[in-house]
Amino acid sequence: MLLTKQERLQELEAQYKDCKKCSNLYQCRLDSKIEDEELGNTVFGTGNLNANILIVGEAPGLEEDLTGEPFVGPSGKMLDKLLHQVCLISKDSPRTEVLYTTNVVMCRPPSNRKPTKDEITNCWKRLCETIYIIDPLIVLLLGNVALSAFFGDKKKITSSKGEMHTVEIPGMFGPVRYPAFPIFHPSYLLRNPSENKKDGPIVSTILDLQKMLASLDTFQKIENKIDIPIRDITELREG
Incomplete structure (x- = not known):
């Protein structure tokens, strides 16, 4: 009997x-558990299992460790603000109901440092299998860590963001390719506030997301024979 996406x-x-697999991350989980029994969790992923867009972030932070869900802290709020600006989500249709979100690694690194190459490698199979099960139309990569997980040192976020790339993961019958779209990580935008600057990274990221949506509309028309919607998002939305 075939398993459902949820069962898989x-x-x-x-x-x-x-x-x-990662001794430092495992020890960090154990140490966190001693400090607070609600900490020390792995953070797998959450969202719509039939999402057209799968978001890949970097690693869980403290709030994510506490809840067991990705992007619930300050970076998550910034991410939701961006997605709201381009009408991908709304109060009635939050991110968890529309998109699927996960990270390159499942465990919170000590002192919230970036995951190492070995840690990324150890979690790579899990990430690929998650993408393969969800089977999105686009993989949205947040920041350099997510980008380098797929491309190594060949690509940098500053020169790769806002453009469609192709990632390849193992599939049941051979390699499977997915369109991948990198943008700045929300934590970078929080460190570089420039909401009112037309040439700043926040506005640039919103424009990048609009560009990604145009590609998504085309993919949906090809894949699902859905008419391309009329999108007119020319100004930053309130709220």
């Missing part, structure tokens, strides 16, 4: 729930 993801999450 539950099986995958169960395989990695008590993962010990």
